[in-house]
Amino acid sequence: MAPTPNGKVAAVKKKINLWAWFWILLGALYFLVPLYGTFDFSLREKRGVLSLLAYQNVLADPRFRDSFTYSALMALATIVVGLLLIVPTAYWVHLRLPQVRPLIEFITLMPFVVPAIVLVFGLIRIYSGPPLALTNSDPLTNFLLMCGYVILSMPYTYRSVDTGLRAIDVRTLTEAAQSLGAGWFTILFRIIFPNIRAALLSGAFLTFAIVIGEFTLASLLGRPAFGPYLVYMGNNRAYEPAALAIISLALTWAAIGLIQLLSHGRPGQEQVGGVH
Amino acid sequence: MAFLELTNIRKQFGQAVAVEDFNLKVDRGEFVSFLGPSGCGKTTTLRMIAGFEIPTVGRVAVDNVDITDKAPNQRNVGMVFQSYALFPNMTVAQNIGFGLRIRRESESAIKERVDEMLALIHLEQKGPSYPSQLSGGQQQRVALARALAIRPQVLLLDEPLSALDAKIRVSLRAEIRAIQRKLGITAIYVTHDQEEALSISDRIVVMSQGHMEQVGTPFEIYNFPQTAFVASFVGTLNTTTAEVVDSARGVLQIDGARLETAEKLDGRQKGDKVTIAIRPERFSFASEQKKANVVDCRIENITFLGSIVRIQVSIGSGKYYMDTFNNPFLELPKIGDKDQVTCSREAVLVLKS
16 A cells, blocks of 8 residues: 555654654763763762762761852842842843943953953952952952852843843833833832843842852852862862762752742733634 | 813934924813824824923923923823733733822722723723733723723823734724723824724824824814825825816816816916815716716726725826725626716815925
């Protein structure tokens, strides 16, 4: 029996599906095999048996808790300051100054061009003496570090916020709110922020991930952050760094999961009605 | 005393003049439409009333209070946008109550007003829904309710029906007009759709290239267009250049045929050129008794438009449209037939140059 045209289409579809699965599998293996290797290695601290000893050592180490807590708090401060700086800027650029968007984009890309080591030496050189001596006390050095983190996370935060603002009609929503009597503060906090929530969360968690793993700024400013701790462990221990890598990965996935959880299930993102 | 007054308005963006020499007085409760093609300045004028643009020159006053320099949120002006502009993060009820919350009204007063507005737009059950769960027509009704909830002095509507399909447009424009009449609110409506403007307005401002071309009732705008632009923009119109034969008696000549107009040709000399306009429905086939304004023609084309049959005839070298009601019991002429058409003297309009 000769194959029908429909039969041919089905065969081609099946072939395409098989190739798709092949590439997905290959990609998954590329990521999962090294991960499995790291995980497997992290379980072999006790000779001859699989154990969670490396994880216990890491979690029992007060320097792990302290450095992680310090970096998490720094990340939260960076997120708040970064968003307060970038959201109004990006909003104003969208609303009133679209012609300066290329300039702003260029500025936000600077951290990719200027290495962190150059940035931190610049910060130390300018802020270690009068008139703004910020490196003389821990709180002020923390502040300086946080400012550095804001700069480092700027490309990611700005792009997230910019994408969010592009997805909504900023100008019309602003004008609608204005015509109803709203001022700038109300517009920003009750209209703009809630409608780019997913973008804000995405920017926030990217910032979190950057700050948690950052080494150069924290190390050269002499702050007890998680990044220097990771390097210290890597230099001095065998199995614990592997356990730390897995823990960091788990925390990253938890952060991504949190983004999904917090930005999911809110109406207002899709049109379901036709014209009635 | 006019309720809304725009005096000597001019708006310039850089070197480009968007609106010029715009003067308009709108009475309380009046429904005025700004009609014109894209880029004619109608939306810019509306935005100046809303406060989103500041006039380069001129004054905007509502109820005799100068609001020219007031910020948009300091004016009590409601606005409905083409893209609805509902806040996606808020429910329908929250959207409608937004302006009242800004005004710090009590929760009970807000709820009462929101319910009243929902009833007005016949969406009583949709209070807890989000905008994305509504159709386009429903969203625009909510936008209207939101704009009305704050009891604005003036309601501005910026092409509110453009994003909707034809059937919804017709029903919603009737609803908008009914609500406006019921509330007695002063409304300014921007549209490029002449049928919409003609059907909904008390008065129409026809605009072109930043200028007011003509202000009048829909009847005046349609039947007595004063300029060639209005004549060409509003409805279908036959326009042609005619030569003055006898200015005292209103005799003109087009393509070798003589026509008489009831309009005055004061100041025109024999041989002067004027632009004349005749609506297609003012032409008819000439009966044998009719003597005046009868011209020979040839049937060039016949188009069936449902209730109307549009016949294209040639008079001399010019081509003209003639509309006649569809009557299934009357025989239509055939393409190529020679016949005679006529129109009354009043149907021949002489346009301002």
